[in-house]
Amino acid sequence: MFLLKKFVSFWLMPVPLSLTLLLVGLWLLSARRRPRLGRWLILGALAFLLLASNRAVSLWLIRPLETTYPAIPEFAPATALPPNLAGCQAVVVLGGGHSDSPTLSAVNQLSESAQGRLLEAYRILRALPPEARLIVCGRGGPNRPSHASVLAQAATSLGVSPHRIVRLDTPRDTEDEAAQLRELLGRDTPFALVTSAWHLPRATALMRGAGLRPVPCPANFAGKPGAPFEWLDLLCGLDGLDRSTKAIRERLGYVWSALRRKTA
Numbered sequence: 001m002f003l004l005k006k007f008v009s010f011w012l013m014p015v016p017l018s019l020t021l022l023l024v025g026l027w028l029l030s031a032r033r034r035p036r037l038g039r040w041l042i043l044g045a046l047a048f049l050l051l052a053s054n055r056a057v058s059l060w061l062i063r064p065l066e067t068t069y070p071a072i073p074e075f076a077p078a079t080a081l082p083p084n085l086a087g088c089q090a091v092v093v094l095g096g097g098h099s100d101s102p103t104l105s106a107v108n109q110l111s112e113s114a115q116g117r118l119l120e121a122y123r124i125l126r127a128l129p130p131e132a133r134l135i136v137c138g139r140g141g142p143n144r145p146s147h148a149s150v151l152a153q154a155a156t157s158l159g160v161s162p163h164r165i166v167r168l169d170t171p172r173d174t175e176d177e178a179a180q181l182r183e184l185l186g187r188d189t190p191f192a193l194v195t196s197a198w199h200l201p202r203a204t205a206l207m208r209g210a211g212l213r214p215v216p217c218p219a220n221f222a223g224k225p226g227a228p229f230e231w232l233d234l235l236c237g238l239d240g241l242d243r244s245t246k247a248i249r250e251r252l253g254y255v256w257s258a259l260r261r262k263t264a
Contacts, residue, residue: 009252013245014052021045051244053236058243062223065250066197069204069216071225072120075127084215087190088128090166092214093121094177094195094203095138095147106153113196116220118151121194122158124217128192134160135184135191137168137177146170174203175262178210187211196220198246202254205263222246 010016025041028034051057072085080086096114110118118136125134134155138147146169156162166184171177185191190213195203197218207214222243257263 005256009249009256012252013248014049014241015245018045018049018052021048049241050236052248053238053241053244055233055235055237055240055243058240058247059223059233061247062198062243063225065201065247066218066221066223067225068201069197069218071197071221072124072217075123081127084190085124085127085192085217088124088132088192088215089189090133090135090185090191091121091125091128091217092135092177092181092191092193093117093137093151094174094193094199095136095151095171096196096220097138098147098150100141100144106150106157109150110154113220114147114151117194117196118154118158120217120219121192122155122160124192124194125160125164130164133164133166135166135168135181137171137180139170139172174199174206175257178206178212181207182210182212185212187213189213190215192217194219196222196246198222198243198250202250202257202263205254206257208264209257209262 011020021041022045025038025045028038028041072082075081094117096117097111098109098114099111101109107115121134125132136148136151136155138151140146140149146167148167148169152162152165152167155165168177168180168184171180181191193200193204193207193214194217197220200216200218204214204216254263
């Protein structure tokens with residue numbers, strides 16, 4: 001089911017879906033079997049790709065996800081933490097990907113998403129009591145370091161004591177992470193859940209569906225909520241395509257999890 005999910009979701013993303021429709025349309029047009037349908041498929045593919053890469057459209061798609069939970073504010077000196085965060089006994093960083101590049105430092109091997117997640121987790125961890133743990137998640141490829149190990153190494157280089165770090169080296173996806181966190185923390189332990197803001201609604205729903213008590217902590221914002229509108233937002237670009245892809249993937253993933261009753 002895991003591989004099937006990955007396969008189906010890949011072909012529903014804007015670029016693969018648009019290219020598939022475009023190639024089918026060109027084939028129908030060149031083969032003169034159903035040229036009218038071929039023309040409509042070509043136009044539809046180009047229009048869909050154009051809309052998905054438009055920055056304004058991508059912001060419209062991703063901002064509802066990123067504003068579901070408020071960002072954790074700056075921690076002012078001599079100011080108490082928010083009550084829900086103050087009771088957390090751990091900070092959990094969900095996997096965000098890395099490159100296996102031994103010549104780079106662990107921080108530089110992390111993807112942009114993973115870097116943003118780890119930095120926010122580090123900021124929150126510093127505000128919590130010394131006994132609070134940092135839990136990092138993510139597996140690796142065959143004969144390669146796990147993502148959790150790279151996150152742990154990066155956290156250590158930032159100043160986190162290795163004794164505070166717990167690694168979950170085998171989860172394949174967020175659902176696996178929720179299952180392993182339930183075994184590690186139990187159902188009654190509150191923890192700060194740190195992941196990309198656009199991924200947080202689905203991740204939180206999966207954690208709660210597993211009976212856990214997460215405190216949502218968004219990081220790595222793609223849409224920057226509250227940023228003023230600029231005329232450049234009306235243009236198309238790879239950044240817009242990336243945001244649209246994230247937003248579509250998250251919604252499809254949420255529907256898949258909800259249909260299987262894994263969310264709460």
